[in-house]
Structures are given as C-alpha cells and as structure tokens.
Amino acid sequence: MPNFERVRPLVHNLQRYVRLSEDDKRAISQLHETPMHKTKAREDIAREGQNPSVVRLMVSGWACRYKDLPDGRRQIVGLFIPGDFCDLNVYILKRMDHSIGAITPVNYVGIPPSQLDNLIHAHPRVGQALLWHELVQDSITREWLLNLGQRSAFERIAHLFMEMFMRMRAIEHTEGRTCPFPLTQSDLAEATGLTPVHINRTLQEMRREGLIELSSKRLCILDWDRLKEIAMFNPDYLHLDHEGSYLDANA
Amino acid sequence: MPNFERVRPLVHNLQRYVRLSEDDKRAISQLHETPMHKTKAREDIAREGQNPSVVRLMVSGWACRYKDLPDGRRQIVGLFIPGDFCDLNVYILKRMDHSIGAITPVNYVGIPPSQLDNLIHAHPRVGQALLWHELVQDSITREWLLNLGQRSAFERIAHLFMEMFMRMRAIEHTEGRTCPFPLTQSDLAEATGLTPVHINRTLQEMRREGLIELSSKRLCILDWDRLKEIAMFNPDYLHLDHEGSYLDANA
DNA sequence: GATCTGTGATAACCTATGTGAAAGGCGCAA
DNA sequence: TTGCGCCTTTCACATAGGTTATCACAGATC
Numbered sequence A, B: 001m002p003n004f005e006r007v008r009p010l011v012h013n014l015q016r017y018v019r020l021s022e023d024d025k026r027a028i029s030q031l032h033e034t035p036m037h038k039t040k041a042r043e044d045i046a047r048e049g050q051n052p053s054v055v056r057l058m059v060s061g062w063a064c065r066y067k068d069l070p071d072g073r074r075q076i077v078g079l080f081i082p083g084d085f086c087d088l089n090v091y092i093l094k095r096m097d098h099s100i101g102a103i104t105p106v107n108y109v110g111i112p113p114s115q116l117d118n119l120i121h122a123h124p125r126v127g128q129a130l131l132w133h134e135l136v137q138d139s140i141t142r143e144w145l146l147n148l149g150q151r152s153a154f155e156r157i158a159h160l161f162m163e164m165f166m167r168m169r170a171i172e173h174t175e176g177r178t179c180p181f182p183l184t185q186s187d188l189a190e191a192t193g194l195t196p197v198h199i200n201r202t203l204q205e206m207r208r209e210g211l212i213e214l215s216s217k218r219l220c221i222l223d224w225d226r227l228k229e230i231a232m233f234n235p236d237y238l239h240l241d242h243e244g245s246y247l248d249a250n251a
Numbered sequence C: 001g002a003t004c005t006g007t008g009a010t011a012a013c014c015t016a017t018g019t020g021a022a023a024g025g026c027g028c029a030a
Numbered sequence D: 001t002t003g004c005g006c007c008t009t010t011c012a013c014a015t016a017g018g019t020t021a022t023c024a025c026a027g028a029t030c
Helices: A004-015 A022-031 A113-122 A124-150 A153-170 A185-192 A196-208 A226-230 B005-016 B023-030 B113-122 B123-150 B154-168 B185-193 B196-208 B224-231
Strands: A036-039 A045-046 A055-060 A063-068 A073-079 A100-101 A108-113 A178-180 A214-216 A217-221 B036-039 B044-046 B054-062 B063-068 B074-080 B101-102 B106-111 B179-180 B213-216 B217-219
Touching: A004 A022, A004 A124, A004 A214, A022 A073, A022 A113, A022 A124, A022 A196, A036 B101, A055 B217, A063 A113, A063 A185, A063 B063, A063 B123, A063 B185, A073 A124, A073 A185, A073 B113, A108 A153, A113 A124, A113 A178, A124 B074, A124 B123, A153 A178, A153 A196, A153 A217, A153 A226, A153 B036, A185 A196, A196 A214, A196 B185, B005 B054, B023 B123, B063 B185, B074 B185, B123 B154, B154 B185, B154 B217, B154 B224, B185 B196, B196 B213, B217 B224
Parallel strands: none
Antiparallel strands: A036 A108, A045 A100, A055 A108, A063 A073, A063 A100, A178 A217, A214 A217, B036 B106, B044 B101, B054 B106, B063 B074, B063 B101, B179 B217, B213 B217
16 A cells, blocks of 8 residues: 555544544545645645635645635634644535635645545444544634633743644654644744734743743744643643543444 | 424524425424423533533523633633534534533523434434534634634624624524624623723723614614624625525535 | 845834722612 | 612723834745
8 A cells, every 4th residue: 555654644633533444544545545736835725715626634744724804914723734634614615714725835635525425435433533523623723712812922822832742743743842843933923813023022931931942843842741831731622532432432 | 383483593593504394394393392401591501521411402592602721711712592502512522622601591402412313314404404503603613713813802892793693683583783682791801802891991982983782781783884894794604695505506 | 156035033112901999880689 | 679799880000912123044046
C-alpha cells in the first residue's frame, strides 16, 4: 500500500474514537488515492458563499477556517492540521458560511461526497468516527468562544498553545516538548481577537517568564504545568480519551 | 392530535430544511408524547461532565449553553429557543463538554436515543433535517466567535439582537417589530463577553439613538436597516433560506 | 550582491471597556 | 400592603489592549 504513510494522521485521528479493523484502514487509505491537491501558503482553499463539491481531508500543512467582515476585519474560527476534515458539512449545507485558507503550503485530497457515502455504507464505524470528528471540532469552537469571551490575552494565547500542542501530539507530530507552529504573530492575532502588537508584547512576557520558546515556526513548551494553570486548560473538550466513549462502550 | 400545538416550533424549524410529509409530521408529533419536563428559571438542565441519557427538545422558554472557568467566569456559548435541540451530540459524545441552563422557565421533552433512532430509520428525511439543524447551530457558534473577536460592544449587542429576532421570527414568535427577549443585562454580558455595566451603557446609547426599545423582557427593533448596517449583519449564516439547499435539490 | 517584502520588536500615546460602589425601581411573596 | 431581592442605572476611576509609527532583520527575487 504505497500511500500508507499519508494516511497515518487520519487513522490516528479516527482511531481515538473507534477501533478500526484492518479492513477499515484499508478502505480509508483508498481515500488517499483520489488526486492530491496542493496549495501555496496563504492561498484560499475555499471562499464563503461558494458551493464546494468535495469534502477536503488535510494531508500535510496547516490551514484555517475564517470569517471576515465587510470592512476587512478577519477572525480565524478554527485551525486544521493533518488528518482533519475541513468541510464534512458540505454533505448537507450547500453554501459555505466561512472561508478556508492555507497557513503553510497544504496538501489535501478532495473526496467526492458519493465516494464518502460508499465508504460509510461499507464501513459504518468509519462513518461514526467521522461524525465524532465533526462533533469534536464543534466542541473546540465552543472552547474558543470561552477563550475569547473570558480569558485575558495572556491566558488566551497560552490556551491556544496548549491546545495545538495536544492536537499535534495526538497525530504524532511532536518531538519532546516541541512541535511545529507555523502561525505568524498576525495569524495569532486573528485567531485570538487581539492585535499583532499586543501578541508580540505578550509573547515577550511569556518568554521572559520561561514558559515557552517560539522561533522559526517551532513552539517549545518549557513549563507545561505552570502554563496549564495559567491557561486554565482542561483537555476534556478535545475528547482525546478513547476511554468512556459511546462507541467504545458498544464495541 | 392533542399535542399538535406543541410541535409547531419544531416543525417550523425543520421544514426550513426539508419538505416534510404529513406522515413525517405525525411521527414528529409523537416525540412530544414522551413525558414533558419543566424547569424553573435559572435552573441548570445539564452540567458539564455529566453523561446525559436523553436528547432534549425545547418546547417553550429560553435556555443557554454555557461554559465556565474554575474561577467562576462564565461564557454563554449559545441560546436555545422553542424547537431547538439541546444536545443532539449525546448520540456520539458521551460526556457533556458544556452545561445547559434555563433562562426562563423551560418546558422540554427528553427523547431517549433509541426512540430517535427509530424515528430516523422510519423517516430518513427527518434525520437529515436534524443533522441540518445541528450544522446550523455550529454555524451560529462560528458567527459568535467572529462577534466576540472582531466586533465592538455596540456592534456585538446589535448583532445578537438581530440574530435572536430572526430566529424568533422563523418560529413565528414575533409580533411586528417586537419579540420576547428574556435575557437580563447580566445574561447579555455573559453572552457577549462584556460587563453588565458596559452592557447597560451601550443599551442606553442604542435607545438614545432610536434603534431599539427593550423593557419588560420585550425587544422592539425600531430601525432595522440602520441596526443591520451597524451590526454588519448578514443572515446567510442562519441558513434560513429553504432555497438552494442540498436536500431540496435532491427532493 | 542589491533590493523587496513579510515578519518581528519596541515605543509613545490613546480609548474602549473593566471595576467597585452606591442608589433607585420593580415584581413577587407573604 | 409591605418588604425583600433581583435588576437596572449611574458615577468616578483604573487598565488591558488598541493605534500609529519606526526600525531591524531574514528569506525570497532578480
């Protein structure tokens, strides 16, 4: 199976939710045989208002969901890393209510809904895993709302760092205490509802306090425990724990 | 059918997405024959961390989804009105990652997942409508994120007013330019990430400018067009338009 | 190697929104 | 009818974070 490496993040992602059989995995890896799309960094992958015809599965790179206002203000409302589906909802909702943009160069496969239908029919547990994936994304969105509404700039940025580190770890993209972190300070600003200037100030402070290192697109979390306490980070909302899941209970 | 009146908001809700047959509607109204639950205003309906066993359908009153921080800060991350489902996701995710609280006295029916399963099997279009409903809720959550991240206090409150008015209108709970609006100023603060004091200041300003009236739990929108422009309100994210939907296209 | 362009660092200054406190009004319970 | 509690309204004051501007640097581009 030549594409197996490419499937790994997705399989990792889904296996947190259901135990997949070898047969399930084989079926998933066939998704990757649809043509691979490449976008350059900073390029739009989909625009609000469009009617996309495929479901996109991230293979490599980082992307974001964002919404913008007529006067140009932009808010990043979600981040995608390898193994994430961008718009599973295309199935049902015809019109995109947000845009998707590449942060880094991105590789993704675009899966026609019909193909996904077939997969789900033949492998219902994969279908459930996909639904779970979508629900986890929603849970993350709600946590971001709490983040923007109630946490201070410092707490907010700290929280985002922890979240992305954990998500990257779940797909085995971390090394020790470090992981890739390709967001610029402007991106961070758009994700947290702050100004680039204030992001910079706050990052300096976090460095001064020995909490993190961040340079050349890599994040290192120096003091996990203190950062966790500051951010009031409780990972439950990521639903990373395989244990206690509905699907598992009925396995 | 004695319960038909009670079903109306839900049927209105779902009919925006799919054309329901008389038979579908009959099936839906049977949901309302499960026992009715009543909660007092300000009471919790479900708490974060719990493992709820029913899917709740709002019959009357307003409720909210909220998340809180260990130090007591609270963020309302969504509002529920009659016809809304509170936790369709219980199907899959076992543990609540947020709480649900009543704003006013609330009546709801708690539907066992098995019963919903049966309904969906027998009436697949109802199942699709439910999924759509869930996706619309998510779209609303993303718009709230844009709201908190990028809009000023004034714009933010204006936007919330417009949204709730339109949602109330969709279930025929408006009269002319007015509708019930049971949130206190503290609730408004928790929904917008602002302080009660600042909510008050801003409301005074909106009244002074002749944009709205708000008293005794009723909202009147005096100048729809100006409010819409100020809030940069674009109703697309509510997906209220029946036209152009995937389901419709395949009807 | 010269030049661009995007990113990061900092500074001085400004303002929208938060804080804490007090007083008044209104609806509900007894 | 009175009283009690929750809301709302207001005030004076404090501050987190926004704004505008400048400079330095590194990696692309020619």
